[in-house]
Amino acid sequence: xxxxxxxxxxxxxxxxxxxxxxxxxxxxxxxxxxxxxxxxxxxxxxxxxxxxxxxxxxxxxxxxxxxxxxxxxxxxxxxxxxxxxxxxxxxxxxxxxxxxxxxxxxxxxxxxxxxxxxxxxxxxxxxxxxxxxxxxxxxxxxxxxxxxxxxxx
Amino acid sequence: xxxxxxxxxxxxxxxxxxxxxxxxxxxxxxxxxxxxxxxxxxxxxxxxxxxxxxxxxxxxxxxxxxxxxxxxxxxxxxxxxxxxxxxxxxxxxxxxxxxxxxxxxxxxxxxxxxxxxxxxxxxxxxxxxxxxxxxxxxxxxxxxxxxxxxxxxxxxxxxxxxxxxxxxxxxxxxxxxxxxxxxxxxxxxxxxxxxxxxxxxxxxxxxxxxxxxxxxxxxxxxxxxxxxxxxxxxxxxxxxxxxxxxxxxxxxxxxxxxxxxxxxxxxxxxxxxxxxxxxxxxxxxxxxxxxxxxxxxxxxxxxxxxxxxxxxxxxxxxxxxxxxxxxxxxxxxxxxxxxxxxxxxxxxxxxxxxxxxxxxxxxxxxxxxxxxxxxxxxxx
Numbered sequence: 001x002x003x004x005x006x007x008x009x010x011x012x013x014x015x016x017x018x019x020x021x022x023x024x025x026x027x028x029x030x031x032x033x034x035x036x037x038x039x040x041x042x043x044x045x046x047x048x049x050x051x052x053x054x055x056x057x058x059x060x061x062x063x064x065x066x067x068x069x070x071x072x073x074x075x076x077x078x079x080x081x082x083x084x085x086x087x088x089x090x091x092x093x094x095x096x097x098x099x100x101x102x103x104x105x106x107x108x109x110x111x112x113x114x115x116x117x118x119x120x121x122x123x124x125x126x127x128x129x130x131x132x133x134x135x136x137x138x139x140x141x142x143x144x145x146x147x148x149x150x151x152x153x
Numbered sequence: 154x155x156x157x158x159x160x161x162x163x164x165x166x167x168x169x170x171x172x173x174x175x176x177x178x179x180x181x182x183x184x185x186x187x188x189x190x191x192x193x194x195x196x197x198x199x200x201x202x203x204x205x206x207x208x209x210x211x212x213x214x215x216x217x218x219x220x221x222x223x224x225x226x227x228x229x230x231x232x233x234x235x236x237x238x239x240x241x242x243x244x245x246x247x248x249x250x251x252x253x254x255x256x257x258x259x260x261x262x263x264x265x266x267x268x269x270x271x272x273x274x275x276x277x278x279x280x281x282x283x284x285x286x287x288x289x290x291x292x293x294x295x296x297x298x299x300x301x302x303x304x305x306x307x308x309x310x311x312x313x314x315x316x317x318x319x320x321x322x323x324x325x326x327x328x329x330x331x332x333x334x335x336x337x338x339x340x341x342x343x344x345x346x347x348x349x350x351x352x353x354x355x356x357x358x359x360x361x362x363x364x365x366x367x368x369x370x371x372x373x374x375x376x377x378x379x380x381x382x383x384x385x386x387x388x389x390x391x392x393x394x395x396x397x398x399x400x401x402x403x404x405x406x407x408x409x410x411x412x413x414x415x416x417x418x419x420x421x422x423x424x425x426x427x428x429x430x431x432x433x434x435x436x437x438x439x440x441x442x443x444x445x446x447x448x449x450x451x452x453x454x455x456x457x458x459x460x461x462x463x464x465x466x467x468x469x470x471x472x473x474x475x476x477x478x479x480x481x482x483x484x485x486x487x488x489x490x491x492x493x494x495x496x497x498x499x500x501x502x503x504x505x506x507x508x509x510x511x512x513x514x515x516x517x518x519x520x521x522x523x524x525x526x527x528x529x530x531x532x533x
Contacts (some may be wrong), residue, residue: 021279082294083350088285088421102286
């Protein structure tokens with residue numbers, strides 16, 4: 001829209017949306033406040049989910065809210081990674097100062113992977129299968145940003 | 154299923170920054186499709202559009218496309234996925250027996266908004282979105298690495314797919330000019346900017362401006378309109394779970410199941426032998442490989458060894474595919490149109506010889522979470 005640019009709409013309406021995370025995620029984030037990570041388990045197939053959820057899609061089984069919780073350690077394995085110079089939230093314009101390594105990490109004792117940054121690890125040393133542990137924010141607030149990222153064990 | 158005829162279509166030239174507005178572009182495509190069939194607006198009994206409120210920058214975005222999109226004082230509805238999904242809606246309306254001619258159009262203008270940043274809005278707002286590590290590009294980086302690791306395939310082998318599609322696009326006059334790279338080399342692809350390692354810029358189907366439209370009619374009606382319709386003889390669709398960490402990214406289970414459903418409907422037993430060409434919506438070069446394997450066009454892990462050139466064993470994306478230009482909401486629809494052109498023998502400059510049966514696919518979601526597959530057959 002280079003020379004033809006006519007109208008640019010930049011935030012003259014502010015309509016923020018607040019999401020209620022639901023009962024399962026509420027419990028999950030409560031445990032973040034104590035720097036602990038928890039998952040929940042399907043009674044049928046035994047799969048442990050992080051983040052926890054109400055339904056195992058494969059078994060079509062409801063996971064009850066009041067039990068099936070599993071306490072998990074702060075450690076995990078790197079299953080996959082990617083490296084990007086861009087800020088994911090604004091690829092068009094802004095580059096991060098340093099390339100970020102973003103990893104898919106399987107928390108020990110769970111069957112799924114979560115996506116976070118890898119911290120203090122040089123690009124040449126990243127290896128699928130490496131052992132990692134969670135780096136928690138000093139004062140967790142009970143939200144996804146409480147996990148700063150993963151560091152090498 | 155009863156076969157449904159494709160009786161007309163039109164695609165506008167794709168631009169990274171088009172010199173006209175989206176409504177003019179929609180009108181060009183819709184009018185073009187109606188003219189190509191020698192029909193009038195009044196012949197359309199139902200119109201289905203595919204746009205996305207976020208990409209259009211307004212809610213209920215089809216309320217502004219009424220006149221140009223064939224919806225004025227008419228039966229009109231919208232799909233907010235890929236254009237190929239809108240075709241399914243149009244197809245169902247024909248198969249319901251209530252409609253004689255259905256118009257389907259889709260597309261948008263990616264030049265108006267930061268497409269990849271917008272894809273962050275697809276992520277879970279209660280978990281992944283606040284920390285912002287996942288969008289379509291980082292997800293693609295994960296998937297490509299997962300595939301390379303599992304089968305010991307090299308980055309060069311994936312880059313070759315991008316080279317093939319960009320060379321094919323150079324023979325397709327409607328492809329995006331930036332993707333028409335007749336003399337591109339594997340080195341050019343590898344040396345292009347890293348988007349999310351190992352995915353580089355030239356492996357990405359660049360979001361652009363464009364709209365396409367097609368017309369569907371039941372068998373009897375189709376034969377009244379044209380002597381040379383292309384038939385949709387099968388369709389299948391499927392999707393997998395949302396979280397990337399729950400999925401096996403080395404393959405596409407949803408594409409495999411969608412393919413089975415479509416092959417069953419069309420009575421195809423051995424796709425390797427029966428399919429003459431495929432037009433995939435490959436948002437990234439490696440997806441083309443994963444899709445070919447999922448659909449059984451080649452054995453698992455062997456996707457990069459398939460000769461998929463225009464004169465190869467099974468030509469894939471002879472038009473250049475989505476890498477030849479990716480107007481959000483229009484790309485899958487364009488795949489169907491391109492496959493139809495091949496079956497009609499109208500793909501000037503990139504025609505596959507003796508093309509009788511083709512696959513066309515559309516997708517939506519991170520790492521193609523949802524896939525839709527069509528079987529198209531030509532000749533009367």
